[in-house]
Amino acid sequence: MEQTILRPTAEQRYADELAALRRWDVGNPKPENWQLSPRAVRLFLLGTGRGQTLEVDGARISIRKKYYGNDALVERCIITLAGNRGLMLVGEPGTAKTMLSELLSAAISGHSTNTVQGTAGTTEDMIKYSWNYALLLAKGPSREALVPSPLYVGMEQGILTRFEEITRTPAEVQDCLISVLSDKVMNVPELGDGGILFARPGFNVIATANTRDKGVNEMSSALKRRFSFETVQPVGDVALEKQIILDEAGAMARSAGISAPLDEDAAALLATAYHELRQGVSAEGIRLKKPAAVMSTAEAVSVYYQTLMSAWYYGGPEQARRLDERALAENLMGAVAKESREELAAVREYFTAVVQQKAEREGGAWKRFYEAGIRLK
Secondary structure, eight states, X not given: OOOOOSSOOHHHHTHHHHHHHHHHTTTSOOOTTOSSOHHHHHHHHXXXXXXXXXXXXXXXXXXXXXXXXXXXXXXXXXXXXXXXXXXXXXXXXXXXXXXXXXXXXXXXXXXXXXXEEOOTTOOHHHHSEEEOHHHHHHXXXXXXXXXXXXXXXXXXXXXXXXXXXXXXXXXHHHTTHHHHHHHSEXXXXXXXXXXXXXXXXXXXXXXXXXXXXXXXXXXXXXXXXXXXXXXXXXXXXXXXXXXXXXXXHHHHHHHTTOOOOXXXXXXXXXXXXXXXXXXXXXXXXXXXXXXXXXXXHHHHHHXXXXXXXXXXXXXXXXXXXXXXXXXXXXXXHXXXXXXXXXXXXXXXXXXXXXXXXXXXXXXXXXXXXXXXXXXXX
């Protein structure tokens, strides 16, 4: 019996597209050990475009767009990974750095789980290798007794290693990457002369770091030189942010067996609110107080999905067809207030200065949203 998992990996979710792209990709130049060519990797992330298809085995197929952002940034990331420098993705929390890293790994290496999750407790052996001490005592140092960590696995198999939240790890742990990225060699002194691991073609490192963590464990200049830095910006277009909310929340709902229709008006309202609070200015030019909390697209997706679940589980058939603006306002305030209740002042100002005007001018979802927000005060 096939076991259901909570969150399939990118290579599992898009297995059909990856298989089709591999068949289509025959003849395109690609780096050694890559599953797809740079051209096919780009198609996997950015899609074939509206109305465009690929011919695969006599059939026409379309590839959905998975990364909404700067197309040129994606192209630069792919070329960086084909070269000798690591790729560093930096930006505000919730700007899809991890998702971009996962998609690139799935397309290039065929799987995306060779990952280090950086924390204050991350040690060098969690990155490079450790030992099975029972075998070590019984047989001495040997490859059999060695337990490879993600960096070792990436070098040995010629695949990408993902390093999430690298600046959360201590500086001395970060610096173990310097020689690996420079020389593509890892020395295991315990194995003697046979303890030198040379990286196979296809190996590289994708690291991510939040700009809000700057100064937590600042990277050394030596390590920075081994990476090409790419800054992932928040989504700047409201219509695009609305589409991301609908796509991502819809995928989450399908995975959870929730068949409630998506409310486009609520998604547009939420995308507008997040965009205006993030920018600190409304579409009408009203200056606003910016919340200190992260106002990312990922947070907006979470707020929308929570509201969708409330309608599905608590509402009847009629209520499930439209998201409850009260629940939407409650979830928005909860997201903003997760660091401090004082942050709610920014949302209250937004309701009185902006939402009220939109409610009077546009009515509909904005009116219901305003009335719900006022009652929550």
